[in-house]
Amino acid sequence: MKQRLQQKVAYGSAMLIIAICCNTKINAQFSIGVSAGYTNNYLLTNVSNLVSTRYNALPGFGAAVPVMYSVTDWFAVKATPGYMQKNYQMQRTDFYQGVYQNNTNGYVQLPLMAHFSFGGEQLRGFVDAGGYAGYWLTAHVKGVMPNILNQPAYTNLTSNAQPNNVFDEYTPYSYNEKYQFNTTKDNRIELGLLAGAGISYQLNDAYQLFGEATFYNALTDQQKKYETGQVPRYNQTYVFSVGVLFNLGKSGYQ
Amino acid sequence: MKNYFNHIYKYRFSIAALFFIILFASSCHKEISTTNQTGSAAAGNFSQVFEDFWTNMNNNYVFWSIDTTNWDNMHTVYAPLFAKLNLYDSADNEKAVGYFKNMVDGLSDSHYTLFPDGGYIQPAHDRKLKNVSFIENVFGTAPFSPSIDGHFYYTNALDSLYLGDKIVGVDTTGDNKDMYAVAGMITGTNDLYLSFSKFALAAEYQGGSAKIKAVLDYFFNKLNSGTVTGLVIDVRGNGGGDIQDLNFLVGSLISSPLQFGYTRSKSGTGRLDYTPWAPAIVTPRAGATAFTKPIVVLADGESVSMAEITTMALKQLPNTKVVGDTTWGANGPLTDNSVFNAGSFNFGKVFTNIETGNATYYGNAYTSSTMFKYIDDKIYEGKGFPPDYEVKQTLNTVFLRNNNIDDPQLDKALSLLQ
Numbered sequence: 184m185k186q187r188l189q190q191k192v193a194y195g196s197a198m199l200i201i202a203i204c205c206n207t208k209i210n211a212q213f214s215i216g217v218s219a220g221y222t223n224n225y226l227l228t229n230v231s232n233l234v235s236t237r238y239n240a241l242p243g244f245g246a247a248v249p250v251m252y253s254v255t256d257w258f259a260v261k262a263t264p265g266y267m268q269k270n271y272q273m274q275r276t277d278f279y280q281g282v283y284q285n286n287t288n289g290y291v292q293l294p295l296m297a298h299f300s301f302g303g304e305q306l307r308g309f310v311d312a313g314g315y316a317g318y319w320l321t322a323h324v325k326g327v328m329p330n331i332l333n334q335p336a337y338t339n340l341t342s343n344a345q346p347n348n349v350f351d352e353y354t355p356y357s358y359n360e361k362y363q364f365n366t367t368k369d370n371r372i373e374l375g376l377l378a379g380a381g382i383s384y385q386l387n388d389a390y391q392l393f394g395e396a397t398f399y400n401a402l403t404d405q406q407k408k409y410e411t412g413q414v415p416r417y418n419q420t421y422v423f424s425v426g427v428l429f430n431l432g433k434s435g436y437q
Numbered sequence: 438m439k440n441y442f443n444h445i446y447k448y449r450f451s452i453a454a455l456f457f458i459i460l461f462a463s464s465c466h467k468e469i470s471t472t473n474q475t476g477s478a479a480a481g482n483f484s485q486v487f488e489d490f491w492t493n494m495n496n497n498y499v500f501w502s503i504d505t506t507n508w509d510n511m512h513t514v515y516a517p518l519f520a521k522l523n524l525y526d527s528a529d530n531e532k533a534v535g536y537f538k539n540m541v542d543g544l545s546d547s548h549y550t551l552f553p554d555g556g557y558i559q560p561a562h563d564r565k566l567k568n569v570s571f572i573e574n575v576f577g578t579a580p581f582s583p584s585i586d587g588h589f590y591y592t593n594a595l596d597s598l599y600l601g602d603k604i605v606g607v608d609t610t611g612d613n614k615d616m617y618a619v620a621g622m623i624t625g626t627n628d629l630y631l632s633f634s635k636f637a638l639a640a641e642y643q644g645g646s647a648k649i650k651a652v653l654d655y656f657f658n659k660l661n662s663g664t665v666t667g668l669v670i671d672v673r674g675n676g677g678g679d680i681q682d683l684n685f686l687v688g689s690l691i692s693s694p695l696q697f698g699y700t701r702s703k704s705g706t707g708r709l710d711y712t713p714w715a716p717a718i719v720t721p722r723a724g725a726t727a728f729t730k731p732i733v734v735l736a737d738g739e740s741v742s743m744a745e746i747t748t749m750a751l752k753q754l755p756n757t758k759v760v761g762d763t764t765w766g767a768n769g770p771l772t773d774n775s776v777f778n779a780g781s782f783n784f785g786k787v788f789t790n791i792e793t794g795n796a797t798y799y800g801n802a803y804t805s806s807t808m809f810k811y812i813d814d815k816i817y818e819g820k821g822f823p824p825d826y827e828v829k830q831t832l833n834t835v836f837l838r839n840n841n842i843d844d845p846q847l848d849k850a851l852s853l854l855q
Contacts, residue, residue, distance in 0.1 A: 229469045232496065232706060234775040273704065279775075284704060284712075324713060329777070331770045331807050332700050332717035332746075337684040341643055349776065356715040368709040410708045411509045412492065415469055 212253045214391065218426025219246040224269040224288075226405075228416040235277040241285060243268025245422055251298060259298040261311060266291055266320075267399075269418045273326075279349045284326030286362070288418075292317030294377055294399075304385065311379040315399060319371035322362035329353035367409050373418065375401040383428075391428040396421065475774055476783040476798070480524075483533060486785035486799045487519035490537070493782045499701075499769060499808045500545045501708045503816055508708070511540045524787070524799075530554055537800075545819035546804050547767035548742065553800040561766065561819070565738070572738045572762070575831060599623055599847060600630060604655045606648030613637040618649050620656040623669070628854050629659050632671035636678025636743040639685040657689065660728065667854035668728065669847070670751065671735040673761060677742025680770055687719045687750050692727040695719040697753040700770065700807040702777035712777070714810060719750050732757040733850040736824060741765040745822050749811055752822075759824040760850045766821035769805025780806030826853070 225240040247265025254260065267290050275282035296313025333354045346352045364371065381395030398421055405416040475497060478489040491512050501508070515536055522529040534556035541551055547561035565571045603621025608614060618633035618641075633652075641649040659665055670686075687695070699714035736748045736759055745764040751757045774780045785799030810816050828846045835842055 227469070230706060232474050233778045234474060236778065328702075328712050328715065330700070330715040330718075331702075331772060331776075332680065332683075332698070332809070333715070334681055334684050334720065336720040337639060337681060337688055337722050339643065353776070358713045358715070360713055365709055368707065406707060410495065411512050412495065414706050 213431045214251045214428040216249050216426050216428035218249050218424045220422055220424025222268050222420055222422045224271055224418055224420040226271040226416050227419050229414050235275050235279045237274055239272040239274055241270035241272050243270040257300050261298040262295050264293045269420050281350055282328055284324055287323040289321035290317040291320050307383050309381055314376050317373040324362045325359040327355050327357050330356035368406055370405055370407045373401050374403045375399055389430050394425045396423050480785035480787055483519045483522040483524050490784040493784050495708055496706050497779050497782050499779050499805055504545045506543045547765055547819050548805050550803040604652050606652040608646035608649050618652040620652045627664055628667035629665045630669045631656050635676055636682040638682045666730055668732045669850050672740045672744035673735050673737040674739045675744035677744050684720050688722040689725050690728040691721045692725055697750040698809055698811045700809050702807045703779035731854050733853050734759045735761050735846055735850055736764050737762040742767045749822055758853055760826045761824050761846045763821035763823045766819045768809035768818050770807050772806045777806050780804055
C-alpha cells in the first residue's frame with residue numbers, strides 16, 4: 184500500500200516537472216551558492232524495554248552547496264549536496280542519571296527537490312519537497328558509563344550510606360572516541376524524503392540571500408536487517424540554514 | 438497545451454500543498470516493534486515462554502559478537518516446537534527442558550546457567566565433562582577427597598605436606614558457609630602461600646568469620662614483614678565471587694593502578710549494540726607497597742570467574758608466572774540487569790501473587806553483564822586463560838603408591854621461586 188502510494192507520488196512529481204519543463208514560456212536560469220546551518224536530529228526508535236533509558240535530540244551543524252535550476256519564476260529544481268550532522272543522545276534516568284552517550288554522526292548527502300516560490304520581485308517565500316540519499320561518513324561517541332572493573336580503592340571502613348545514584352556504587356568511565364562501524368550491523372546508506380520552507384531576498388541580479396527550515400525524514404533503518412525482531416532506528420532531522428545563491432546566467436526564450 | 442500550463446500556474450500553490458500532503462502521507466515509517474522490559478512479559482503458554490526467553494537472550498546476552506550460535510535459526514527451529522507443548526503437562530515440560538538445552542548448548546558465556554522450570558542447564562560444564570582430561574573427570578575416581586569444601590585434593594591435606602608455619606580458617610556459618618582459607622610459609626623457605634575456596638575475602642575480613650580474618654591478617658602481616666622472598670597465590674578450584682576482592686588482594690601487592698584489560702556491555706536493544714571498552718583497573722590499597730619479589734599463581738580448569746580475573750590481573754605484573762592448567766573461561770563480570778540493561782534475567786512470568794506482589798517465573802538465565810577482554814586484546818571467554826607453565830595433574834602423579842600425595846603444580850611453582 185505504502186509502496187504504491189510512493190510510486191504514485193514519484194510518478195506525479197515526474198509528470199509535474201516534465202509538464203513545467205515543457206512550458207514554452209520558461210525563463211530558465213542556473214544558480215549556485217553556499218549554505219550552512221544548525222541541525223537538530225532525533226532518533227526515532229523504541230527503547231521501552233530498557234530500564235530508565237530514553238533518547239534525546241541533539242544539535243549539530245550542516246553545510247551544503249545548493250545548485251538551483253530555475254525553470255520559471257515560481258518553479259525550480261534544486262540540489263543541495265553537502266555534509267550534515269545527525270546527532271542524538273542516549274540518556275539514562277532515575278537511579279542511573281548521569282549515564283549517557285552522545286552520538287555525533289556525519290553524513291554526506293545529496294538532496295534533490297522541487298522548489299516552489301511565490302511573492303514579490305525581491306522578497307519571496309518558497310517551499311521545497313523532494314528526496315535525498317546520504318552516506319553515514321563518520322561517527323563519534325562521547326559519554327559516561329559505569330565501569331564494573333574499576334572499583335574504588337578498598338578501605339577497612341564499613342558504611343551504611345545508601346546509594347543515591349549508580350555512581351555511588353560504580354566508578355564512572357568517561358569516554359570520547361571514534362565509533363568503529365560494524366559491517367554486520369550498521370547501514371551507512373540512508374534514503375529519505377524532505378520538505379522545507381523559507382524566504383529569499385534578491386540583493387541584485389547576481390546574488391540572492393535565503394533562509395530555510397527543512398525536515399529530513401529517513402525512510403531507511405540505521406541498521407542492516409541482521410536479526411529477527413529488530414527494532415528499527417530512523418533519523419529525523421530539522422535543519423535551519425542560511426545561504427547565498429549566485430546567478431550564473433539567464434537563458435530565457437520563447 | 439498553453440491553457441493547460443496556465444491552469445497549472447494558477448493553481449501552483451494548491452499543487453505544492455497537495456505535493457506536501459502526499460509526501461508526508463507516504464513518509465510514515467513502518468511500525469516500530471516493541472519489546473517488554475525484562476521480566477515483565479506475562480506467559481500463559483509455552484509459545485509465550487519461548488518468545489520471552491528468546492527475546493531476552495537476544496537483547497541481554499553480551500557475547501553475540503563472538504558467539505557462533507545462530508540465534509535467529511533457534512527461533513525458526515524451536516518456535517513451532519514450543520507451540521506444540523502444554524505448559525501444564527509434565528511430559529511437555531521435560532521436552533521443553535531438552536529444547537532449552539539444545540538452544541543454549543553452544544553459548545560462549547561460561548557463566549551461563551539456565552534454570553528452566555525444574556531444570557538446570559550449564560552448557561560450559563556439560564562441554565567440559567565431555568573432555569576426559571577435564572579435572573572433574575580426572576579426579577572423579579580419586580581414592581579420597583581431602584578437601585574440606587568437597588572440591589578436590591589440594592587443600593588441607595596438602596597444607597600439611599608443604600606448609601610449615603600456617604593458619605587455616607573455615608567459615609562455618611553465614612553466606613559463605615564452608616569457605617576455606619589457608620596461609621602459611623612453605624617449609625624451609627621464605628615463600629608465602631595463600632589459598633582460599635572463594636572470593637569473599639573483603640566481606641569475611643570486614644564482618645565475617647574471625648577464622649578467615651585471622652588467615653588474612655597472617656597473610657598481610659607476613660607480606661608486609663619484608664622477609665618474604667616469593668609468593669604463591671593458589672586459586673585452583675576457586676569458583677570466583679566478589680569483584681571487590683580484586684582491590685582487596687591484588688591491590689595489596691601494587692602501589693599504582695594496574696590496568697589489565699577492558700570490559701564492555703550492551704548500549705541498546707540490538708544484538709550488536711555495545712558500549713565502548715572501559716579499562717579494567719586494579720586500584721592499590723592505601724599505603725600499599727609494590728611486591729616486587731617473584732609471584733606464582735596456581736590456576737586450573739576449576740578456576741572460575743574472579744579466580745580467572747585475579748590470575749589475569751596478577752599476570753600483568755612483570756614478576757608473575759602462572760602455573761597449572763587453562764582456566765574455566767568465565768571472565769565476564771555480572772551485576773544487576775538494570776545497570777547495563779544486560780545480563781541475567783527472569784523469563785515467562787506465569788503467576789503474580791496479588792497479596793505479596795511476588796512474581797513467579799518459568800525460568801531464569803544467569804549470564805554475564807559485561808564481556809571481558811584481556812590487555813593482549815584477546816577474549817578468553819569460553820576458552821580459558823592459559824598458564825605460562827602447563828602442568829597436567831593425573832591420579833598417578835597426585836596420589837602416590839605409598840598413600841602419600843604430591844602436588845606437581847605446586848612443585849613447579851616452588852621451583853620457579855628458587
